Amino acid sequence: EIVLTQSPATLSLSPGERATLSCRASQSVSNYLAWYQQRPGQAPRLLIYDASNRATGIPARFSGSGSGTDFTLTISSLEPEDFAVYYCQQSSNRPFFGQGTRLEIK
Amino acid sequence: QVQLVESGGGVVQPGRSLRLSCAASGFTFSVYGMHWVRLAPGKGLEWLAVLGHDGGSEKYADSVKGRFSISRDNSKNTLYLEMNSLRVEDTAVYYCVRDFRVGRYFDFWGQGTLVTVSS
Numbered sequence: 001e002i003v004l005t006q007s008p009a010t011l012s013l014s015p016g017e018r019a020t021l022s023c024r025a026s027q028s029v030s031n032y033l034a035w036y037q038q039r040p041g042q043a044p045r046l047l048i049y050d051a052s053n054r055a056t057g058i059p060a061r062f063s064g065s066g067s068g069t070d071f072t073l074t075i076s077s078l079e080p081e082d083f084a085v086y087y088c089q090q091s092s093n094r095p096f097f098g099q100g101t102r103l104e105i106k
Numbered sequence: 107q108v109q110l111v112e113s114g115g116g117v118v119q120p121g122r123s124l125r126l127s128c129a130a131s132g133f134t135f136s137v138y139g140m141h142w143v144r145l146a147p148g149k150g151l152e153w154l155a156v157l158g159h160d161g162g163s164e165k166y167a168d169s170v171k172g173r174f175s176i177s178r179d180n181s182k183n184t185l186y187l188e189m190n191s192l193r194v195e196d197t198a199v200y201y202c203v204r205d206f207r208v209g210r211y212f213d214f215w216g217q218g219t220l221v222t223v224s225s
Binding site for chain 1: 141143145149150151152153156165167201206207209210211212213215216217218
């Protein structure tokens with residue numbers, strides 16, 4: 001089983017700032033990695049797939065990068081609605097999620 | 107638009123059973139694989155099970171293998187999760203999720219149904 005470790009657990013930033021979230025895999029997942037956003041009381045939403053492809057309807061301020069074991073989700077300029085929990089996910093054999101990063105307002 | 111609506115959650119005692127349903131609309135249900143994913147209190151997302159578009163390619167997470175069973179009725183556009191021998195640690199919001207990129211990701215999620223296992 002490939003384990004995903006997200007850091008930091010909590011990130012405190014202000015609207016307009018840049019957010020950088022990290023996801024590290026215990027072994028290579030090539031570029032088969034996705035990012036999801038979950039706002040309080042809502043279902044998760046697919047943001048990024050195959051490490052760097054934005055899903056349909058996702059704003060350009062969201063970008064993903066990385067391959068192998070190290071991946072990054074960047075939000076270039078935070079909007080109020082971006083404060084949420086973010087999960088990375090790989091699917092090498094069985095789908096597996098990281099433990100999440102909570103992005104909170106500073 | 108794509109809609110996935112879960113139902114069947116509630117409060118159940120440990121050791122008992124429960125069946126969740128997911129009504130799909132807005133897309134051709136019979137050509138998509140479907141999954142169940144849960145979110146337990148204070149924890150992260152956990153994938154539970156997948157079923158191929160035709161009812162094949164059934165897979166489970168180790169935590170539920172032998173206790174949970176995923177099934178579907180394409181004539182009713184409905185996905186099911188039969189949960190047996192429920193444990194306190196199965197308490198969670200259960201999401202029905204559509205497959206994206208042949209089992210790699212999840213592109214549409216229902217709003218979830220809460221299952222509470224408690225005596």
